[in-house]
Amino acid sequence: MAIKVEISTDDVRKVVREFKKSRNFSFENYAEMSFKRRIEYLLVSHNLSGIDELLEKTRNDSIYFRKCINDITVNTTELFRDADVWLNLRRNVLPALKDKSGINIWHAGCSSGEEVFSMLILLNEMNLLEKAKVFATDINTEILHKARNGVFNHRFNNNYFQNFDKVVKINPLNYDEKFDVPYDKYFEQDELSKSFRIKKFLRDKVTFKYHNLTEDSVFYKFDIIFCRNVIIYFNTELQNKVISLLHESLFKDGILLIGVHENIAYLPVGSKFESRYMKGLYVKK
Numbered sequence: 001m002a003i004k005v006e007i008s009t010d011d012v013r014k015v016v017r018e019f020k021k022s023r024n025f026s027f028e029n030y031a032e033m034s035f036k037r038r039i040e041y042l043l044v045s046h047n048l049s050g051i052d053e054l055l056e057k058t059r060n061d062s063i064y065f066r067k068c069i070n071d072i073t074v075n076t077t078e079l080f081r082d083a084d085v086w087l088n089l090r091r092n093v094l095p096a097l098k099d100k101s102g103i104n105i106w107h108a109g110c111s112s113g114e115e116v117f118s119m120l121i122l123l124n125e126m127n128l129l130e131k132a133k134v135f136a137t138d139i140n141t142e143i144l145h146k147a148r149n150g151v152f153n154h155r156f157n158n159n160y161f162q163n164f165d166k167v168v169k170i171n172p173l174n175y176d177e178k179f180d181v182p183y184d185k186y187f188e189q190d191e192l193s194k195s196f197r198i199k200k201f202l203r204d205k206v207t208f209k210y211h212n213l214t215e216d217s218v219f220y221k222f223d224i225i226f227c228r229n230v231i232i233y234f235n236t237e238l239q240n241k242v243i244s245l246l247h248e249s250l251f252k253d254g255i256l257l258i259g260v261h262e263n264i265a266y267l268p269v270g271s272k273f274e275s276r277y278m279k280g281l282y283v284k285k
């Protein structure tokens with residue numbers, strides 16, 4: 001039977017306060033309920049007696065604190081997650097970038113890299129890969145390591161190839177037309193360990209880096225920013241701050257993608273976006 005721990009809202013606020021005080025790490029404007037569930041999960045999975053033990057251990061051990069940050073984050077992701085997003089990019093967004101000499105892309109909150117590799121595959125299919133400069137960032141250092149490695153397990157990710165077929169093997173302008181794109185163009189299968197690895201020519205295109213969206217600045221401008229399924233963990237105030245940062249980091253007419261179940265509650269002053277093509281896709285005006 002799964003063990004369950006429940007903590008109070010006061011406990012949650014104490015954890016947030018203490019992390020800020022002892023480690024200068026702020027979860028201050030994360031959505032309280034989901035942060036509470038993650039702390040409860042942490043207490044069970046780390047076999048801790050309660051938040052006091054958690055706070056004592058994190059106060060005295062920076063490596064342990066980092067492990068806690070990694071385990072607090074939710075890293076759910078998928079290759080070609082939400083096929084419609086990718087079909088829309090393919091049909092409506094990427095063709096307009098053909099004449100540009102360079103395309104700067106940022107995946108903020110990239111998790112284990114599936115979203116990044118999906119984009120690289122699409123760029124390659126559209127002969128745009130050469131022009132692309134790709135940055136991918138996250139606050140989870142372990143998941144960034146996994147992303148750099150680009151190895152995924154078949155058993156846990158058996159829908160990846162179905163998604164690939166839906167997006168890569170179909171002409172988005174004529175669904176009856178199929179493209180013959182073999183999996184080994186992009187993946188090395190390892191039958192023994194039942195895993196597959198993203199080929200080196202794609203892995204080498206990405207710079208994976210630690211970056212905290214809620215604290216760190218950005219010194220670059222992008223044509224496309226992915227920040228999908230990340231702001232859902234923030235409260236409205238923090239969402240506002242992050243959307244402003246993403247707006248500032250885009251070129252005019254640049255594209256912002258958030259998750260299909262996410263909303264920009266209200267646009268921060270000075271930020272002008274136009275919703276285009278599908279839910280979650282915005283153009284900077």
Ligand SMILES: C[S@@+](CC[C@H](N)C(=O)[O-])C[C@H]1O[C@@H](n2cnc3c(N)ncnc32)[C@H](O)[C@@H]1O
Nearest residue numbers: 073076077109111138139140212213214228229
């Ligand atoms: C649910 S995953 C989304 C992955 C991918 N974008 C997708 O939609 O499939 C959310 C990611 O956001 C990262 N994250 C959470 N807070 C963050 C922050 N303040 N700065 C950067 N990344 C953050 C988490 O570590 C996690 O990997």
